[in-house]
Amino acid sequence: MTRLQRTRTRFGRWGSGSTFALLVAVDLGLFWAMQAGDTWVPFSGYVLVAVLAGLFLAPRVLAFVDALVLVTAALTLVDRGASAPYYGAYTVLVIVMVIMFWVAASRARLGVQGNLGETMLVDLRDRLRTQGELPAMPEGWGAELSVLSAYGDSFSGDFLVTSKTDQILELALVDVSGKGIAAGTRSLLLSGAFGGLLGSLPHEQFLAAANSYLLRQHWDEGFASAAHAWINLASGEYSLASAGHPPAVRFSAGSGRWKVLEGDEGPVLGVTDEVGFPRVRGTLQRGDALLLYTDGVIEVRNRDLRDGIDRMLGTAEQMIGRGFEGMAAKMCAAARAGETDDRAAVLVWRR
Template identity: 55%
Template sequence: MAHNESIVSRHSRYGAGPIRRLRLLGPWLGRAPWALVCLFLLLSVIATAAVGKFPESVPWGVYGFIVVLAGLFLEPRFLLVVYIGLFLAMAILGAYLGGTKTTTTGAQIVTVATMMLMLWLSHARAQVGVVGVSGESMLVDMRDRLRAQGELPPLPPSWGAEVALESAFGDGFSGDFVVASRSTDGCTLEVALVDVSGKGREVGARSLLLSGALGGLLGELSERDFLQSANNHMLRLRWSEGFATAVHVAVNLETGNFTIGYAGHPAAAQFTAGSGRWRMLAGGRGPLLGVIEQAEFPRETGSLRRGDALVLYSDGVIEARDKALDDGIDRMLGRAESFIRTGFEGLAQRLCDQAASGLGDDRAVVTIWRT
């Protein structure tokens, strides 16, 4: 029985539904004159209650609620109109009520400060053309789309594979990603694990852009041309501070033969059932992606027989500031030893959870095995 599973971060789908529903609400609330009319009506009701029967029961904090509500759903030009009206209402009510309501000056200062903050946020959203919480929804879509790229295709019954991705400190975005493809005749599985320079949200957009491009290249080119084409693509992007490492493997699912190549990436590990040992695949070394023009990316060949396994991983799994790289590799292989007798299902997530870097770096692991 094949175990074909992609394990993205355990927080990969949190809160996506409600945010997407609010995304549809934002543009509707942001349309003038509906939003302006509703907000001014609400302001009128509050002012009437403060002047009339409930001068002591209506707190100044309720105006802060209007400030935040308007700031979430209005464009800057409409937001400024609402804030001017709100400030005038507070000033008139403060003068009219006199000593009936205390802390008038302090409440006005806090409210104006909140207005300035919300105006800044509204202006920032307007620059990218989003209203309300639609910007957050776009980030959720980007995150889910990036992780969906790493879903592995179905495999034959005699093969198993897993992917585990964890971002630094549990952030929603990771500089590590996986793209995978199976040939149309079903004979070849190709997997590329890529580590883009940077961490967290700052690298999320670059990872999404690069994963889409490399996902399109995967399976369309010969396995020997993939890394070279990926390098050429990154050079065309001209990222000022951007480079990436990658490992690419192509496995023949009928014979078990594979080829593997690296672009500045840590060497993969192979378990051989015949010897009962792990070994590092040190051949097929190439330079970083996006650094050198016309770079060469040699490949190493090997074979996966029954009971064998292959582990691809990013540097966050083995690197730690206070330890040598060899210690990190030994630590990883020591964790993998416990799966030899029970099977390799769950190994990818185990290596991510117990990585040498802890939670301080992005981590990605791909395991492929033959039963």
């Protein structure tokens, strides 16, 4: 380990030395100013020091700064007269310290401090979104993805992973148990793992491999549903398989109708081993489209999923006259579940 790495480790453990020194100086400066009788210096300045210390210092050094602030604030309270307003301000100071220490301890459990925790979460969110970006489609093809998380959270239990090699496109739309932030960490882990599997083994084996991976995690809520699509962009041939996921839907330009691609499906991932995932095959002609979606798009409380599918198809029928662009986003936005559930839809069409 280099000297720089040792220094970073030491500061990572005790907090930034410069921040620590600055806050101690500010606290002592407040104390001396108040002892000198400068009435323009507010007692609430101690609260500001406590908040900044909680944001930028590690718990152990934060405890030292908080103790120093409490002592100097108590001496100031005695010096200015123990009146009710000052007692109230001191109580608020103690409450703020407890809250900020809890925040700092939570960050320390993650091995981060200061605003690094928020930076890390933003980076993880962006990585999850990047992994689900659709690749550039060749001439004659189009694709669109829409993912909306429950209650507008940054993380979603629904995600997409893709792989495109030569003229082969593979898509896996996954719905992790739970919703929003609660499922976000598992979504991130699974998106990385499934993204590594996708395209690296024969497409018929993808769901079986994903199922084995989930079983090895031994999560209490480790199950997930998934729809996997393999599309040959040269011929239009496709192959679909489902693991406890709502059935895919195909639009046929010849009939001008949407059709649910019924077929046998495997169980959800992460529940049982040695299971099969039957596949549905067909060919997309010019003007045809293939739609994959999660249950948040069709699920309605106290109603059968078939009713939700019929409603979704009715919405799609109304939109088809305007083309496929924007359709996935409109379907997610029009879902009856609204913001109470994660929603995702991916649409691939042949021009």
